[in-house]
Amino acid sequence: METLAQDLSPEEQFQARIDADIRIEPKDWMPEAYRKTLIRQISQHAHSELVGMLPEGNWITRAPSLKRKSILLAKVQDEAGHGLYLYSAAETLGTSRDQMLADLHSGKAKYSSIFNYPTLSWADMGCVGWLVDGAAILNQVPLCRTSYGPYARAMVRVCKEESFHQRQGFEIMQTLCEGAPVQKEMAQEALNRWWWPTLMMFGPKDSESPNTAQSMNWRIKRFTNDELRQKFVDMMVPQAEFLGLTVPDPAVKWNEARQAYDFGEVNWEEFWNVVKGNGLCNHERLQARVQAHEEGAWVREAALAHAAKRKAREAVAV
Amino acid sequence: MNQQEWPLWEVFIRSKQGLDHKHVGSLHAADAAMAMQNARDVYTRRLEGVSIWVVESKHIHASNPDEAAEFFDPAADKVYRHPTFYDVPDSIKHM
Ligand SMILES: [Fe+2]
Ligand SMILES: [Fe+2]
Numbered sequence: 001m002e003t004l005a006q007d008l009s010p011e012e013q014f015q016a017r018i019d020a021d022i023r024i025e026p027k028d029w030m031p032e033a034y035r036k037t038l039i040r041q042i043s044q045h046a047h048s049e050l051v052g053m054l055p056e057g058n059w060i061t062r063a064p065s066l067k068r069k070s071i072l073l074a075k076v077q078d079e080a081g082h083g084l085y086l087y088s089a090a091e092t093l094g095t096s097r098d099q100m101l102a103d104l105h106s107g108k109a110k111y112s113s114i115f116n117y118p119t120l121s122w123a124d125m126g127c128v129g130w131l132v133d134g135a136a137i138l139n140q141v142p143l144c145r146t147s148y149g150p151y152a153r154a155m156v157r158v159c160k161e162e163s164f165h166q167r168q169g170f171e172i173m174q175t176l177c178e179g180a181p182v183q184k185e186m187a188q189e190a191l192n193r194w195w196w197p198t199l200m201m202f203g204p205k206d207s208e209s210p211n212t213a214q215s216m217n218w219r220i221k222r223f224t225n226d227e228l229r230q231k232f233v234d235m236m237v238p239q240a241e242f243l244g245l246t247v248p249d250p251a252v253k254w255n256e257a258r259q260a261y262d263f264g265e266v267n268w269e270e271f272w273n274v275v276k277g278n279g280l281c282n283h284e285r286l287q288a289r290v291q292a293h294e295e296g297a298w299v300r301e302a303a304l305a306h307a308a309k310r311k312a313r314e315a316v317a318v
Numbered sequence: 319m320n321q322q323e324w325p326l327w328e329v330f331i332r333s334k335q336g337l338d339h340k341h342v343g344s345l346h347a348a349d350a351a352m353a354m355q356n357a358r359d360v361y362t363r364r365l366e367g368v369s370i371w372v373v374e375s376k377h378i379h380a381s382n383p384d385e386a387a388e389f390f391d392p393a394a395d396k397v398y399r400h401p402t403f404y405d406v407p408d409s410i411k412h413m
Contacts, residue, residue: 081363085343307348
């Protein structure tokens with residue numbers, strides 16, 4: 001075994017560890033491409049958590065009851081925490097928080113396109129929790145076993161908190177669906193708007209996703225985009241039926257032979273258009289982020305100055 | 319740019335009385351008091367802890383993974399440190 005390991009190149013030894021399901025830790029040797037891909041993937045995920053607070057933050061002051069307001073506030077706070085867990089994991093790969101935020105703010109780094117859609121009614125808070133967090137959970141659960149240790153540990157923490165997010169969203173939908181006809185209409189209207197963008201969250205079709213094979217080999221991705229999308233549809237169609245809502249896709253039909261739902265084709269033109277920055281809210285989201293960052297600059301500076309002053313005072317006292 | 323960044327801290331949490339503090343992650347804070355408050359807000363939102371330690375990351379010295387084989391080698395050939403190394407006659411009880 002010893003001699004064998006020495007005959008292998010660093011890349012081969014690295015892949016052998018991954019194949020044996022041995023986690024990679026921050027100071028371990030890793031191929032540059034693995035490091036780069038992970039930094040991109042984890043920071044993109046962190047940015048999504050951060051920007052993801054905006055569409056829901058939009059409704060905190062207008063939540064229909066104190067209970068809903070407390071729940072929404074707690075959920076948004078969780079998302080901030082998720083962003084932090086993930087930024088920390090990315091930092092172990094040698095990038096810095098400032099660099100990642102600069103890339104987000106300059107538009108160089110991407111975040112999930114779903115957050116470039118507007119949240120127009122209270123039912124959207126239901127759809128975001130039920131569908132968007134539901135899709136996120138499907139993406140995230142397999143990542144708890146991803147090959148990079150700090151990323152996997154961050155995902156375990158995230159996943160523990162996500163299920164409340166989805167349940168509170170479903171509860172909002174259920175309450176609306178059991179309410180007055182106008183409330184149920186509101187729920188249906190929100191589902192009509194969110195269904196397709198949520199399917200897009202799983203990314204381009206496998207045939208258009210050239211990096212999938214490498215990412216699967218490195219175990220930083222454990223299912224393909226199309227596999228996850230199918231799982232999502234299979235999970236959600238019965239839930240929509242339970243609510244008495246109709247998924248806005250006439251092609252949705254149970255396929256007995258496949259034991260899965262058939263469904264229609266995503267509008268990929270819309271998908272790429274939003275990715276390129278032309279979605280309804282791309283500009284607004286980024287602007288809100290940059291503004292929050294810039295307006296908080298004096299607080300960050302003051303905290304550092306205060307810490308330095310206190311340190312100096314303590315040094316004199318000793 | 320990095321001069322503006324708050325220092326990095328490692329967070330350790332005792333999940334309940336009687337257990338060790340365990341590393342849970344890291345965060346940025348201007349000083350220890352802020353690190354403590356942030357650690358509470360980020361890592362114990364669901365009663366995950368009864369005690370928190372925060373340590374500035376730069377104070378942690380880590381062993382080198384590239385030298386792990388040699389470094390931990392002294393323990394590798396000392397099987398007599400384990401109780402299973404010893405044959406105890408069947409008739410001997412309570413050992
Ligand atoms: Fe999240
Ligand atoms: Fe969430």
